[in-house]
Amino acid sequence: MKPDRIAAEPASYSISELAREFDITTRTIRFYEDKGLLSPARRGQTRVYSPEDRVRLKLILRGKRLGFSLDESREIIDMYDPAHGNVEQLQRLLERIEQQRAQLQQQLRDIQSLMGELDDAEARARASLARNTDS
Amino acid sequence: MKPDRIAAEPASYSISELAREFDITTRTIRFYEDKGLLSPARRGQTRVYSPEDRVRLKLILRGKRLGFSLDESREIIDMYDPAHGNVEQLQRLLERIEQQRAQLQQQLRDIQSLMGELDDAEARARASLARNTDS
């Protein structure tokens, strides 16, 4: 028994559907394809995106939010993909993973301190507001 | 009694000292000045950077690591600076702070998930390595 009606997932997406969902332009999606980050199927001339394509796009945009370049995002996404062949490749992959982890930890620290400063700034702003508002 | 010899901080820095410390070029530092992010003193024609200037530079680079544009970084840095005058300004400041906080929280989530995926990727790589190495 296949479970049904559990938030059915579309089998494919058009380019404008994806553009709408992620609030980007179709130009952007085609640009990502041009850069080798996506390779949707074609129905005639028209691009047809699979759920996997959609996930890749999602990962690209997550990378963007973290300030990664498209090249970096592609590297990271390919890390999680199949087809890592020989031993040297795997060694290099492990190194890249370590680098990525270090960078993310740095970002984490940066976020922590920035959050703290935002707290301070908000407190000062509210204090200043109180002073200017009462009386 | 002023405590002395507790990691004495220089009273000023040259442009190349800062460039070396943060591993950027002098061109970059001048560029930031051009964009209004720094305004060092001058000794004759030569730029002289105070410890405060150095901190600002540090904040700019932290912003870069988080994928912020220079304009965004300037905004954030100015948030933590003095001179917020009237009530409307303060209101807008509080809004910006809230936006920033939301963005940082999104980045936090992104980092969490990416970290998890890195763990997976590493595990798979190590498993694959083990398979290819033994026998």
Added chain:
DNA sequence: GCAAAGGTTTACGTTAACGTAAACGTAAAC
């Protein structure tokens, strides 16, 4: 006195990541 080390301004070049627009195909809607 002069070469080397650091500083300056001015200005053109470059790369990433798209925006914008033209010119065209196709399929559904009226």
Added chain:
DNA sequence: GTTTACGTTTACGTTAACGTAAACCTTTGC
């Protein structure tokens, strides 16, 4: 049958964040 909506390719334009290079001071060591 033609507007409307959506898709395509091709190509030139734009912005941010610097790189690179020329042409020029000024101080310091020899």
